[in-house]
Amino acid sequence: MEQTECAGIQTTTIPLPSPVNLRATLECGQVFRWKRCLFPGRPDLREAYKGVVGSVAIVLAKDQEGLRVAFDSSRVSEGEVEGAVAKYLSLRDDVPSFESRLRAMDPVMAKAVAFGSGLRIASQDPWEALASYILSANNSVPNISRIVDNLSARYGEPCGLGLRAFPTVEALASRTQTELRECKCGFRDRYLFDCAKKVSDGEIDLTSVGDMDPPSARDELTRIRGVGPKVADCVLLFGYHMLDVFPVDVWIARAMSVHYMGGRAVTPQEAREEGIRRFGPLAGYAQEHLFYSSRFEALPGRNSPSGTR
DNA sequence: GTCCAGGATCGGA
């Protein structure tokens, strides 16, 4: 496990208004930048994570007082870090209410929520979410993380703690498709490249997408090559915090079929409509609990290779 | 060697 040097590192504590499950939140596959590590100066904190929030590298862990955050005080103020972390982890979401409402819906959801209680839908930077989920097509979570690391290492700005931020739109748009391929993007290199150019040119305005209703925002995002229904929904959920969308990947399609649709073969579109019909404004949280508990074996019905744990 | 992964695109029926 990686050590984080202590020189210049400051820590602060954020009181938690509601439960936060760091493992579920950071390892469920919605974000790709976090690695287990030791918390600087606190060997008693066994479950710490090092990663990047926007343009700030931090180490996160929980203790009795709340969420401890280590950061490089020469780069960012305590207040800025606290604000960034609170937004990133969506600390204003009324998760206890969400979870009690989901648990009351059906036994499958009750079990899923019990397994991943405290999971937060993160609020990533929309551009980082868009780029990351373009890379997610027909890919695995560990491999997506590897590609994101490669891109950040090569084209991102240093952001403290020895890490680099995810590359800006301009940083990628000014490269070549071949250079992106060298980061192991695979066949997605041209999608990522096209996307960076469209955003850089102003052909797609990521700020205005956030002001649209979800169906319009979805249509807008799918104008980008490499962005289909599933990727668009993930960007809306994890980048824009639109909690009423229901992204359907192979895991969710399987889970919806097995648990809610009689085990018959269902199209992603059917699974999506059923998820939205059942879970409505909580569709996003319901989906992420289903995904997390399906992948990590709290729910039966998985018939594919095991996850990373 | 084969199959799968937080899918999307394309050409042909």
Place this chain on the structure above:
DNA sequence: TCCGATCATGGA
């Protein structure tokens, strides 16, 4: 409109 092949890459 629908369906199958195809797209890099790495792990099981």
